[in-house]
Amino acid sequence: MTDIKIPFSYCKLSRAANFLKCEVSDLINMAAMNKIEALIMLDGFHARVNFIGNIEDARKWYKTLSYPNKVSILSMQTRKITDYSYLEFDNKDYLGENKTGIDIFTEKSGENNIAGYAYAYAYGLWRVSFVNRLEFKDSEHDVFPVFSPCLMGGKSPIQGLFHAHPFLSFEKENRVDITSSAFNLSHEDLWITSYDIRRILENDCDCDSINEVDSINIIENKIIDKINVRSEKAIERHSKNKLEVISAAFCFKEEDSELFNEKCRHKDGRYNFSAWARQIKKREVRLFPDCKAPVSDEKMAEYISKALKPSHS
Structure with missing residues (x-):
């Protein structure tokens, strides 16, 4: 189907369902089955970023990152993680220790591995975890979702984005503050790329025929659990x-x-x-x-x- 014409690079699921002549719930099911990515558009989301590797790994990876094309809305510290997922490498701690670039990463050593994390700001399309919960209802309230890079563009050592505020409040006060940290997610908040739409069309909209999405960048709870268990x-x-x-x-x-x-x-x-x-x-x-x-x-x-x-x- 090389002659497929798609008039956008990405769109909301509702637009895609109309284009594909299917229901939004069909696309939600495909995402829950790991056949496509269900994405959310972030705009300056303050995140704790989990990174697999040590500081030297982070430094080498950071040097490979390019500045995104959306220069009008992003700062000079922003880098393209994948084609549609961007991070602003700046903790914006102007009253304390302001860090930018690779300096935002902190290394934590464990028994058998080294895991890093950082506080940064996310923009663009990011994959949503827990999309299976939206199979049962149109919206989900007060959730703490995990985001991971949209797979368009290649591999990334970033394994997940969490809301930064609860972690920061715990570090400062040894107390979790969930105020203003929860998300409300609905079908209307979700997006899809033309890449996945093309894959759907190439398989004649047959869900069982579509290969599962490459999981290299998908947040894996088992991996994160191992990192957390091994941390000191x-x-x-x-x-x-x-x-x-x-x-x-x-x-x-x-x-x-x-x-x-x-x-x-x-x-x-x-x-x-x-x-x-x-x-x-x-x-x-x-x-x-x-x-x-x-x-x-x-x-x-x-x-x-x-x-x-x-x-x-």
Whole structure:
């Protein structure tokens, strides 16, 4: 089908569904089956960037990056990670230690590997994790998604972008602050590239015939879990699990406040953290990205308890 004409480089799923004469839910299903990428358009998203490799690896990789074509909206510190995924290598900490370029990366040594991370700003199209949750409903509220580079353009050692604020608040105060950190995602927020549309057309819109997307840049929970487990500091070992647990805890509390007050409070009104953990465990299929709680009930209760401690505690 070399004669396929597509009048855009990327578009929203709704536009693509109209172009392909299918339903948006069909494309959501393809993304959930890893046949295509479901993407979100980021504009200055403050992110914690997980990087696989040591500082020397990061330095060599950084030298290969080029300045993106969208110069009108990006700073001189912005680099093209893939064709449509961009990072501004600047922590913008103008009151503290402002770092730019390769200096934004921090190296963390573990027993058998070295993992780096950085705080930066993301632009352009990034792949969305947890898209399978949008198969059941049109929107998902108060989620903490993981983003990874759009595969258009090649390989990248960046394994995932997380919302920066909870990590920064934990580093400064030893307390997770989820205020203004959650995302609301809907079908209308998702995009697709012409590359994937062409793959769909070349396979006559037959989902089973489409090869799975190259997973080299896709966030792999097992990889991230290994990095966290091997890290020397608790913040590296548990930060991802903590955010998932706290997100699930508050999601349950807000969705069913009557049941929460009945099951998760002591008679004097104080939170019963053990009961709270048991309740979200019962709903793990719906509340957690992998449909399973990442840690034990006891550990979940500990995470929630610490997150709700006053900052002076």
